[in-house]
Amino acid sequence: MAASAHGSVWGPLRLGIPGLCCRRPPLGLYARMRRLPGPEVSGRSVAAASGPGAWGTDHYCLELLRKRDYEGYLCSLLLPAESRSSVFAVRAFNVELAQVKDSVSEKTIGLMRMQFWKKTVEDIYCDNPPHQPVAIQLWKEKNLDDKAYRNIKELENYAENTQSSLLYLTLEILGIKDLHADHAASHIGKAQGIVTCLRATPYHGSRRKVFLPMDICMLHGVSQEDFLRRNQDKNVRDVIYDIASQAHLHLKHARSFHKTVPVKAFPAFLQTVSLEDFLKKIQRVDFDIFHPSLQQKNTLLPLYLYIQSWRKTY
Numbered sequence: 042m043a044a045s046a047h048g049s050v051w052g053p054l055r056l057g058i059p060g061l062c063c064r065r066p067p068l069g070l071y072a073r074m075r076r077l078p079g080p081e082v083s084g085r086s087v088a089a090a091s092g093p094g095a096w097g098t099d100h101y102c103l104e105l106l107r108k109r110d111y112e113g114y115l116c117s118l119l120l121p122a123e124s125r126s127s128v129f130a131v132r133a134f135n136v137e138l139a140q141v142k143d144s145v146s147e148k149t150i151g152l153m154r155m156q157f158w159k160k161t162v163e164d165i166y167c168d169n170p171p172h173q174p175v176a177i178q179l180w181k182e183k184n185l186d187d188k189a190y191r192n193i194k195e196l197e198n199y200a201e202n203t204q205s206s207l208l209y210l211t212l213e214i215l216g217i218k219d220l221h222a223d224h225a226a227s228h229i230g231k232a233q234g235i236v237t238c239l240r241a242t243p244y245h246g247s248r249r250k251v252f253l254p255m256d257i258c259m260l261h262g263v264s265q266e267d268f269l270r271r272n273q274d275k276n277v278r279d280v281i282y283d284i285a286s287q288a289h290l291h292l293k294h295a296r297s298f299h300k301t302v303p304v305k306a307f308p309a310f311l312q313t314v315s316l317e318d319f320l321k322k323i324q325r326v327d328f329d330i331f332h333p334s335l336q337q338k339n340t341l342l343p344l345y346l347y348i349q350s351w352r353k354t355y
Contacts, residue, residue: 099126102133109136115343116311119350120215127214134158135207189265190238192256193287200234201227211309221301225310225355228295232316235288239281240319242268242330257283271331278328285328289320299354310355314345 106114110132117128138158145151190196208226212218238252245252251265258264260283261276268277292313302310318339326332339345349355 099129102126102129105133105136109140111338112312112315112342115346116308116315119311119346120211120308124211124214128211131207131210131214135203189252190254193235193254193284196235196238196254197231197287197291200231200237203230204233204237205230208309208312212306215305215309217303217306217309219303219306221298222303222306222309225295225298225302225306228291229310229313229316229355232288232291232295233312235284235291236316236319239284239288239323239330240335243271243336246271253280253284268330273329273331277330281323281328281330285320285323288316292316292320296355302355304353307353307355308350311346311349313355314349315339315342318342318345 103114106117106129113132117125117132120128138155141151141154141158145154190199205227208230209223212222212226242251242253246268249269251268253268257280261279263272263276263280267274295310295313319335322335323330323332326334
């Protein structure tokens with residue numbers, strides 16, 4: 042399949058809202074952002090930053106998300122006020138675990154840090170919590186092996202165990218127990234995991250690592266060295282197209298449950314806005330994963346997120 046034909050085969054990905062410029066845009070999200078404190082986050086542990094009071098823990102989680110998971114941070118701002126603090130804690134804990142891999146030089150040290158977080162979770166469930174955010178399901182330790190995914194299914198399974206689990210916990214925090222919402226969360230989490238893998242490809246390449254599914258690379262005759270050299274040939278873009286298409290498919294499946302998912306669950310799924318935004322951008326650059334525009338933040342994302350929340354959809 043020729044790379045130039047990708048756009049027509051994939052079909053249009055829509056994010057914009059007709060007539061938006063003719064209406065006064067809601068500014069609630071921007072107002073919330075301006076009211077939030079602004080000190081930068083250091084690399085210290087949550088325990089060191091939490092202090093004796095609850096405010097220090099909440100503040101650290103918020104700042105960690107703003108710096109390390111900006112899109113998750115924006116989506117969390119639009120959750121109901123009574124659930125927001127817990128979701129910040131859940132996502133911040135996820136960031137802490139995600140940073141283990143890139144902050145250690147030896148696998149053994151990484152395993153020790155993961156064991157530390159595992160003990161933290163056990164302490165929480167024994168009613169003896171340390172000064173840490175609410176714990177989430179730990180990432181599987183095999184992630185420290187630094188091996189590429191053998192196939193797209195393996196990547197999806199990993200995304201289910203991480204990103205989808207975050208969404209399940211968010212639904213739990215919102216008090217939602219619904220099979221259709223769980224199905225939507227599963228697909229959105231898988232789409233998020235795939236998109237995260239794609240977005241991190243240039244960064245991983247700079248560290249001489251490639252995590253893209255090997256079966257798709259082999260299908261198009263592409264080697265890991267092609268990505269390390271930032272090769273922009275048609276075959277490389279075909280690999281990216283196939284992987285991005287899978288994320289698009291999961292997003293489409295998630296939205297197929299729209300009419301049966303409780304409206305109360307929609308704020309948990311606002312991540313679909315940033316996912317669709319990335320898929321639109323990568324389509325516009327003909328699936329060149331190294332294009333500089335893919336590393337730039339969308340300054341209108343807060344507005345798009347608020348509008349999506351206002352429309353009560355995902």
